[in-house]
Amino acid sequence: MPSPTPLAYWRDAPAFGRIRLYQGDITKLDTEAIVNAANTSLLGGGGVDGAIHRAGGPAILEACRQIRARQGGCQPGAAVLTTGGRLPARYVIHTVGPVWQGGHKQEPELLACCYRHSLALAEQQQVASVAFPGISTGIYGYPKAEAAAIAVREARAFLGEHAFPGTVVFVVFDEEARRFYEQALQA
Template sequence: MPLEIVRNDITKMQVDAIVNAANRDLQRGGGVCGAIFQGAGSGELQEACNRIGNCPTGEAVITDAYQLRAKYIIHTVGPVWRGGSHKEEEQLKDCYKNSLNLALSHGCESVAFPLISSGIYGYPKEQALQVAVSTISSFLMQHEILVYLVVFDKKAFQLSEKLFRSIEEFIDEHYVEEMDISFGTNRREAYELEDSMVLQSSQNLQEMIEHMDESFSERLLRLIDEKGMTDVEVYKRSNMDRRLFSKIRNNKDYTPLKKTVVAFAIGLQLNLQETNQLLEKAGYTLSRSHKFDVIIEYFIQQHNYNIFEINEALFSFDQPLLGT
């Protein structure tokens, strides 16, 4: 997907470029910076950085990745947190924008970021996350590149307490565990009824096939037209890869994953009824017995169709993310 949040060691990411949270002198540091230097080979990487010399706050420079799996390392210098009144947010946005532009100019199709400035530079993690997601998502509306936001552990990634509690309360109120449905004591009658239903189903199968309704792909394309949106607008708002969208457009019998259908529902800003109607075309529905579904219902009821914020919430509750 164009923007994916993953829990991983950034030095193990198989991408074209990984981003190093560097210092202004481009010297080996601690934390993410130290791990990247060690993984790449400290000697070679330090020599390359020394040839560049330095990097101002908010800017970005690039070197080879040497022993890492990536092709390049993009070094960007995040702001030191000084209370938020010294242009820290502007500088942090520049880190992401300049790094992404540098990646594109070197032909990169994928890039992995750490949460810049959220370590020893003291930028509050919640705010650092909001800047990262909003800046990257805005960039992706104009450009095609796969971006990973890599967090080492879940403690480094937190929703706002207010939002987390609100979603948690909604889940507690609406989530119901799936219950086993038994036939009761009269199993013979149940089996006979089931056999009868199978026979009737087979008799009507040919008629059903002959009168099939529009497919998922056909319904999706019709909705795009009805909403007055372009294909590009929809797949970008759905955090969807352009190539997958092309497959769906060109194959009326394409069967998507449930999370893909939900992503399109979010991109199209569908209400709950419209969302379930689109899901039905692919053989799915929203259920109160799945936390993923309840979280999606929460955001739709809140009229919040920012797919990146929804993915933040899904990530926090250990649920699959929306997109490809």
């Protein structure tokens, strides 16, 4: 039997009020919820989406299939909640970010909606902590610096008016993304 995956602890990550910045693997993070940069089908894919589905196991896919049966998937800017399956996180919040088309097709508004709707679901569940990847910054091509600025702005605005989630953790994969989030958090 394989040994369990070690948890990744975010509590020692740099803090900016109720926001933390963590570099590492979101599927190993010990937050109460993690956000999945999903596609409209909710059936898994590449990048973060595929990693979350693989690490979380079949319970996440089954929950996504039930959501699809009820509402036909998830539209860009929207968010839905499932179990965390085998992940350390209790919940996965799936949100569909916009595909970057130059910034003139409502991409900034849709990306902001991803954060607002995901945070609203976290608040409804009264989660203590929620972790976000860089939504839309992978294959969807959203410029990382602009996406980080939107993520930080929306998280700060939401946290300023709500008690839950207690902490938002932005999870970055590489040094470039880390710099963009640090710049946005220090602005």
